[in-house]
Amino acid sequence: MSTQDIIDTLAGIAPGSALDAIRGRRPQARENAQKSYLALFEPTDAGDFSLAERAAVAAFVTGLHGVSPVAAFYGEKLAASADAAALVEPIKSEIERGKTSGPYGAFPAGPLSVDNEAGLIYRVSAERKPVLGPRLIAALEHAHLLVFHPRDAASADMKALLAAGWSTTGIVTFSQLVAFLSFQVRVVSGLRTLAAASAQEVAS
């Protein structure tokens, strides 16, 4: 094992605790959530999606979910990335600009349209475009859509990524990374909430 189990670490699950035992009942899920993390953040071949870009997107996505140990972890990961230190402040500023509440968006035109909910269509600020570059500009804008209003996604969004220099395989890995983080941040939040509720029960 090159890394400690990341969900256990971020959720504060100690070996031998009740939640450690519960997670142990789904050993494949635990092991493969970890392998997903490693495949996304420590790939044998980063291919069409550089490690610096992965760190920048991860810091942005988890930051959009608000302050949490997960967001802090990926923020530090970005700061520690060899090629990405200059992105720390721009990403922080873009997180602040992108914060909103989801999920919102439109349903296919028809009976569900009454439930359509409008919301922020995020675009990177003009002043930070030069430091981010076309690939990351497109990535952050698409990541914001995935985080807050995925049901608005359209084929044109794929064309925008391709036009910004993303390969088809790069788009797949990038989409997996954003979607995986959407899972990881929730598992960690859920487990922390459960641990806190149990601790309170013991105390009272």
Add this chain to the structure above:
Amino acid sequence: MSTVNPPVVFTQDELGWVSWIDPLPEAELTERHFAGLVDRARAKSEYFRLLVRDPEVLEARTKTDKDIFYNTADGLPRAERELAAAATSRYNGCIYCASVHARFASTYSKRRDDVQRLLDEGVDADLGERWNAVVKASVALAATPIAFGPDNIAELRRAGLDDAEIVDVINGASFFNWANRLMLSLGEPSK
């Protein structure tokens, strides 16, 4: 090019899914790709042949998925794991994912009409104390920022779930925040 006929309502019918970007052709799949697919039969699916462009990530994701939903040696009954998946998909707006997991929820619970009410009326449908608690917890987890809190835990416990079953709800609902985003953004459902 096949013609896409997108569904405009949530349904338990079987739907197809059409990719917006190029999946790998079946003829180009190697053993590395088959390892990523986990089940060889998935080579027939456009969705999995797209995701298999990154086989290591797909393999880990597939095995995470299978253990969360199919490992029913203990913990939450399969029907309620599927309910968490369907409720998350209904709330995020993934008609394709909702169709698959609503069907599973109906099959395992034998409560097809209640599942249909979740699809028709949305996540506020009254499905009884236990299902309401599972749906509400799933919705709170799906919100961004995440709205899941101690009240959700208390409600799940009142409905009779122990901590291991609550972790199954958390895993199942969280996993669909992964699945929904892929299905919604890389292609679209077709009737």
